[in-house]
Amino acid sequence: QKEVEQNSGPLSVPEGAIASLNCTYSDRGSQSFFWYRQYSGKSPELIMSIYSNGDKEDGRFTAQLNKASQYVSLLIRDSQPSDSATYLCAVNGGRGTGTASKLTFGTGTRLQVTL
Amino acid sequence: EAQVTQNPRYLITVTGKKLTVTCSQNMNHEYMSWYRQDPGLGLRQIYYSMNVEVTDKGDVPEGYKVSRKEKRNFPLILESPSPNQTSLYFCASRVGPGPYEQYFGPGTRLTVT
Numbered sequence: 358q359k360e361v362e363q364n365s366g367p368l369s370v371p372e373g374a375i376a377s378l379n380c381t382y383s384d385r386g387s388q389s390f391f392w393y394r395q396y397s398g399k400s401p402e403l404i405m406s407i408y409s410n411g412d413k414e415d416g417r418f419t420a421q422l423n424k425a426s427q428y429v430s431l432l433i434r435d436s437q438p439s440d441s442a443t444y445l446c447a448v449n450g451g452r453g454t455g456t457a458s459k460l461t462f463g464t465g466t467r468l469q470v471t472l
Numbered sequence: 473e474a475q476v477t478q479n480p481r482y483l484i485t486v487t488g489k490k491l492t493v494t495c496s497q498n499m500n501h502e503y504m505s506w507y508r509q510d511p512g513l514g515l516r517q518i519y520y521s522m523n524v525e526v527t528d529k530g531d532v533p534e535g536y537k538v539s540r541k542e543k544r545n546f547p548l549i550l551e552s553p554s555p556n557q558t559s560l561y562f563c564a565s566r567v568g569p570g571p572y573e574q575y576f577g578p579g580t581r582l583t584v585t
Contacts, residue, residue, distance in 0.1 A: 389571030400562055400576040401515070408571060445515070449571045458503065458522065458569030464514035 360384060361448050363463035371471050376433040378466050380446030383427070389449040390422055390429045394442045395465065401445055405431060436470045443467045474499045476577035478563050484583045485553060493548045493580050495563030502568045504546040505530065506538065508559040515562070521546055522569050553584040 362381045370376045378392075389408050393401035407413045407420040407429065419432040429448075433440055443465040450459045476497045485491055497504065505520040507530075517530030521540040535557055537549040546565075550557060563577040 391573065398560075398579075398581075400579045403573055403575065406573050447574070458520070459517070460505075460566075460574055462515040464512065 359463075360461045361446055361463040363444075363446050363466045365464060366467040367469045368466055369469045369471055370436050372436060372438060374436050376436045376440065376468055376470070378431040378433075378444050378446075378468065380429045380431075380448075380463055381427055382429070382446075382448045382461075384448065384450055384461075385424075385427060387424075387427075387448045387450060390420070391447040391449075391460070392418075392420060392429075392431045393445040393447060393462075394440075395445055396442045433468075436468075438470050438472060441468055441470045474575075476563055476565050476575055478561075478577040478580050480580060481578060482581050484585065486585055487554055488552050491550050491553060491582075493550075493561060493563075493582070495546045495548065495577055496544050497546075497563075497565040497575075498544065499565060499567075499575070500543065501565040502543070503572075504540070504563065504565045505574075506536070506546070506548045507562045507564065508532065508557075509562065510559050518548070518561075550582075553582075555584050558582060558584050 392405040395401045405420040407422045413420045417434045421430045445465045446463040479494045502523045506518040507515045509515050516532045519538040521527040561580045564574050566572040566574040
């Protein structure tokens with residue numbers, strides 16, 4: 358089982374719709390969770406971080422965390438063509454596991470926003 | 473402007489010719505990492521450093537070396553590059569090893585022929 362799993366996509370949504378991106382992780386003790394956006398050939402750009410269960414909103418982006426289900430998601434409202442990119446989920450290892458310093462990335466979900 | 477810089481951005485070299493990719497951050501971060509990114513494999517950590525003179529292997533360290541003589545700089549050294557090291561490389565930094573946000577450099581696309 359991969360440590361951080363994402364559906365590779367592509368996930369295709371029409372302009373103006375809500376895009377929902379999902380991520381599951383295997384380390385139950387994980388403490389912090391991040392979403393990065395990466396355009397082709399460019400570096401990952403941090404868009405959201407979430408540390409506690411529930412929702413966190415920032416503009417058109419909402420991150421959702423459910424530690425019991427080991428699941429984190431990213432919702433993008435009013436999707437725009439400029440949101441077309443690969444979205445990477447990253448998880449920081451939990452305390453006591455020896456991996457507190459490690460940030461593990463999923464392989465990403467490619468999002469396509471169509472006109 | 474807070475940033476992570478890398479040089480060069482693009483490099484084509486031949487097998488066995490030693491090279492160094494530089495990385496520098498101006499955010500006074502303690503923790504720095506090198507990653508490589510390959511299609512279908514995602515981002516894989518090569519080496520990391522928790523502070524000056526403290527470095528350790530990541531998931532794919534073979535064929536690479538690093539050093540951390542100053543807090544701001546974390547160069548990646550390929551002493552004898554091989555074609556399987558052709559990849560997109562990213563340097564990254566964050567405040568410390570805990571649950572902190574991590575920021576990436578612009579990337580270095582390396583081709584080894």
